[in-house]
Amino acid sequence: MILRTETIRPISKALFNAFFSSVLIIFFLSFLVFSLVYISPGETLLQDYLLSLQDNTDTDINDADLEDIAQANLPQAYMSWLSASINGNLGVSISNGLPVLDQVLELTLNTLYLIISALLIGLLSSFPLVALSVTNTMPLLTRLINTTIKLLSFLPLFWLAYLLIYISTSGFDYYPLAMNYDNMNFSQFILPVILLSFGSGVLVDIYQQLNSEIKRVLNEDYILCARAKGASIFKHVFKEGIAFPLLNLISNRIAYLFGATIIVEQIFNWPGIGRLLWQATQDRDIPLLLGAVIVTAIVIRTAHFSAQLIYVLINPRASHEQDK
């Protein structure tokens, strides 16, 4: 009993801290972004934005209301936005008049499919490379592969995409374009996912992290001890060499991947949040853009938080370390 309370308390505390800071960050971010809109040149942006919050489907807005809105100061305006958005009302898109939240949530899911698949593919294809490297069988080949995938990640992503399409259409006569809404299938994932995992540096990252961590873990004293004793070392290596770096990587990389999908979705006509962001920028659709930024941030924060959660769960010691 005593043991249990001792282990659980710090964990929950650490998690609470993490959660609290996440919430804080989201709020702070929203405030920052909102004030950017507020100071933006031209009165229409804010006006359009605040108008979009009001449920004006069937009523008219009169000019007095407009003036009220234009004269609201920053904290007031922010508070009105905040109260609306906490109630799940992120306003209505200027360009197409649909509620922002619905659109953004739907598309974020689409993007997440892409990102998670890319991470998975990166992971799966990095295993043989890591094995090659760790066992040190063919150092030159390893180095060559290492350099190649690294160089790939330095090429402009969209150019690589074009090249990929060019190769796949002219070389293999194969070109699965991104999905229709009601017609999504596996083959449509192939090119964008390959591109995202190879071109945007996910593979390189996973490979390098795993490589160095596994090497480090294998050289740790206790592993050497365990090896000498003939005990199984798999669990340790997995936990420290694979799981931790991966969790670390996911929380570090996910934001970057969201950025990269803006380009990938553009090219493959993928109906995801990235295309939405681009489109909203083109249209200066501030409510949509703001909604997308906030939702993206929440998703990324959630990913961080769950990575932390898993980390703490499989490694209770971590909470103590963090506490220190």
Next chain:
Amino acid sequence: MKRISLTAVMFLSLWSVMTVSATTNTNTLIYGETKRPDTLDPYTSNEPSSLRLSQLMFNGLVAINERQEIEPDLASSWTVSKNQKIFTFQLRKNVTWHPYKNRREAFSAKDVIYTVKLLQHPKTVSARKDQFANIFKVEQIDDYQVRFTLKNPAINPIAIFNFKVLPYHVLKNRPYLNKKNQFANHPIGTGPYIFKRSNTNRQITLIANDTYYKGKPHIAKIILKPFSDNNIMNQALSFNNLDMIVSVSPRHLSELQADARFTLKAYNTLSYSFFAYNQNNVNLRKKAVRKAISHAINREEMLKAFFNNQGTIISGPFAPGSWAYNLDVLPDNYDPQKSIALLKSLGYKKTTNGFIDSTGKLLAFRLRVPIEKNNEAAKRVILAYKNFLKDIGIRVNIDFMEREKWKRAIFKDHIFDITYAQWSFDDSSDISTLFHSQYNMAWGNNFISYSNPQVDRLIKQSLSSTDHQEKRTINHRLHKIIADEVPYTFLWSLTQYAAYSKRLSNVRIHPYQFFDNVHLWKKN
């Protein structure tokens, strides 16, 4: 390892769920656009993509088909008074609106009258308000009869009644129409297709209207798929992800023509590209400056290098395919020496940096254009233009803007010196809104603030004329005057091509509205 395999299994099953839920509906027409429709109703947007959509969802009282014939549409018959001013329409009785709040209301005279009222409201923002300007009054005789009285007799009076009718029961709480109206995004019409949904990327799904009065459409579903990348759109067509592209870029023409699976169809021949000069600019207000610019650019070379000569160079404000084109007016030739001489004669001095005016300021203009990622042909033209002007000593600063911002700057605020755009006309080739000083206002078509009393007079005369030959003569004269005045540098007219798969049959493409008799189209 177990965990990894577990997650892998999870995601694979997710994929398979997605795959299973996919129903490959073969009876769907998917067409690609590069410009997303702004709004979906027939009036608030002036973009061709919105126009095309409204053709799918709405009907007018009469329709003009691609062979220039007036067809009865929502009106089954009509009578005209002797003085061509009073029109009495007998409306169809078997027409219902698309479901609204799960109910299908019947179409009646109320709707027609309300539409006119809505569009004549001063606060309504629409580029098509002109069409209603000549309507003096509209009365309801009974539920299925309306009578229109026109202000003045006109040359094709019946043609204005092709305006799309809006539903009274949906819009009754709204005295006027603008982009912010909910209706602009959830259109309810009487047409062959019902709006189903529009997602954030403006992929728009329409489903067949079972109770369409002309009969149920053959194609069950139409999807508009916007593309942000022209190359990809072309690839999508050739790999059967699309059935139709509404405008093929010149670059892909040869590819598609050589491919036996597709049909290329020309349409919208009445359009042209131009550089427009803001008359509020002190220098551009001088005709000789504009003339000098027009002589400084080599249009033949640009057309050949950028568009494979797939167009014709024009001399005035009409497309060469129009009845109003004055064949005796020739385009300004490429003559940079003449440009320089013209500028010098105005008192500009040539320095090593370029021309300076009497106060010593450099002759420089701000060219504002939208960022068109897809349209690199336009970009080429703009950059070449800048270079041509640089060669004679005029500096042009190109200001690329986001499309919405550009629209606002050009059409609303008129803050620009030069801009580049393209007009597209229907068969009436009506340029009155472009150059009449009355339309020099926010969101008016005369965004260059052009004003010339002679032109104004001729335009008025052309509009009121009921004599065909007289109308032609007047427009030929307008062409001559405007070509001489160069408020725009008229560039060329390019033919637009639609490409569609041979799986589609019975396809008819209207030169201006695009979708014509779409309920008869078939897909095998």
Next chain:
Amino acid sequence: MKKIRLILTLFLAAFSYSAAAENKHIDTAMQLYKAMQTNNAATYAIKHVDNIQSLSSLDKLKFALILNNNLAIYKDIYIKSLETQQIFLKSVSTETGPNKSNIAALFLAEVYLLKQNPIAARKQLSEFEKNQTADKTLTAIAGIYLAWAEKLEKNEQAFTQIITSLDTDPPLISMALDFINIMTTATSSLNPNIIRAAEKQYIGTDNPYAIRFANYAIRIYSHQGKLSDARRILLSLKQNAPSFIEEITQFKHIYFYEPSLIDSVSFYYYQSSQSLLTSLKKDKKYHDVAIYYLSDLDLIIANKSSAKQFDNAMLNSKRLPKALASLREIRQNGHGYLLGKTSRAHQVWEKAVNNEKNNPAISAEAILMCLYLKANCPNIVHKARLKAENGRSKRFEKLNTNVGRYFLLKRENNKAVRLLENALDRSNADGLLMNDPILLLNLAEIYRREKRFSESLQIYFSLGKNFPILRQVQDAVQGEYLLKQRSSGSNSIY
């Protein structure tokens, strides 16, 4: 077999040898011709080559080739012009009200006369008389046209009656009289010196009847074999100028054109090509080729009188280049058809189309015969159509064009559109004008008939740059378009 090949090689060698001694003007014209600017090529060559006899044989051949092709195109334009002018003038002449045109009836009558329809022409002429135009020249011409109508109706008596009552003193009137003589009986009796003396009065001045004068003069000179005189006038002729401008009010001007001008100009091409080829015939090496092209000339205008001569001559002309040799039999039977040997001609043409191994160009030639001779060949065309619609490549272009033209002639518009569009190459790096002008002409015509006026006008506009004489067609189509268009005036920017 070896022998034939040897002869062919020798023939080609001779061709390439004489290429060294080319006239540089003909060379330039040939380049224009290859760039599908047939009319510019012809005009250039006519302008720069003063002395036909000084040309080498090969140059003569090239010159004649250009002229032949231009003749074929002008003949086609002529047909289109008659049709469009008729529609346009009809709409103008049926107008009522104070601002109606007084002249339209006269020009419409001319169109009817050219179409050999004297009854309708007479009706229009009486209409014209009713209008009481002040213009004396036009009134006089109306009188002559009335005589023309009588002649077509074979009322010789009435004809002479009108003729004698006419005041033929102004040269233009006597020329008009001679002109209708040529049109009806193919005889010309006017002293060319009268025309020469009058030239100063009309050519190079802003005389309102300059075009009419040029029209008659070219026709009469060419008919009398005075080619250098005809050439002088042709070169000074502005082919896109209207024959008459009627200014009804300040804002209503109507332009009138003469379709017969096209015919006159093409007659000059016919005559000068004939004289070229006749002199070429003397060169033994080119004898057979010359005969081939001479026969081509007469096929284009479907000349029955010379058919017998060419039927025989073509039978014996064996020394032709391979490309022409394969067409010889088809063409020979064209003359046969004119002589009345129709069933044999059909047989030969059908065989040419049926042979799968044949070059599509050969099938195209068979259809061309049907077109030139206005023959009814449904079977042949049916097979050719199947062949044409499946053929996509450039090789099938001619076949598609000709079958399309056939359907156009037979007013089967849907089929014609499909075939002609099939033939069109939209992707050429040098634009639309790199297509065969004949194809473009017919495509524009079919679009006009399908009421796709803007597309039609656009093609005419492009083509008009190379063929200024198309202006009369363009003008008429514009008029028809304005009449038929039903739009309400919307425009959009993008």
Next chain:
Amino acid sequence: MNRINKPLPFKRKHFILRRWIDRLIVLYCLVVLGSVLTAFTITQFNIIELDYEAMDFQSILTPPLTNGHILGTDYLGRDLFNRLLLGTHAYLLPGLMAVSISILFGALLGSLTLFANKRLRKVITLSTELMQTTPRLVILLLIIAIFEANIYYVMLVIGITNIPTVANLISHRIDILRNKRFIEASIANATPIHILIFKHILWYNCRTILISQAALGMAEAVLMETSLSYLGFGVQEPTPSWGNMVQAGSNYLLQGNLWSSSIPALAIMSVLLAFYLLAEVVVKQLNKRHSL
């Protein structure tokens, strides 16, 4: 950490190889970055007059070494070589601006943690996390939508968003240094604070961090401009940047015209590689010194 002697993973042969590779890497960085700098100087001071706007309509999209164009031409018939050289302008000054912002403010903020309490550390950590929460490209798009597409705005954003990263690294370093004798000694000696910070901490102990961060910052500037160019918000034509060159060229890639896009793409790759290698080499030096 107390380590027992481990068997060396590499043989001596490999060590020599490694050393040579390291030298090669340094050489590579010098050559690439040197040539970029040369290109910049040549064009900046008009040592050679290059026209990046002159169009040659007769040779559009030609491969290298035709019609007197060393690297061929682009879609307007402009010389790719000239544009490649002039394209360095799009990155060098704006990139330096971004880097100097992040380095300057990051270093200052980081070194302040030497005196400040836990709260400043927390702020730095939180702002680092804030930056990790929003993708850089997303922030850029937001800025572009609100203000306008301008390369200096873009660089400003890149600079500001990198501040927390730099500050974080410095503060970590300071944590390690905090207990070192020289700090205690200099505090005891009453060394002026600015000397302590700038000389002892930042210069002696953190310069590798700063240099590597600067290199990475430059790399990011190039990368972002390229991405934005594809989205249409990068440096706008006719001003050349490598990003908009690739973008313009890639329109013709699917038609099989590889040259006009791959040349600037490879240029971008080699420069990015050089920056990353530079950062890596510097960090390696740092680690080497630390392990002693």
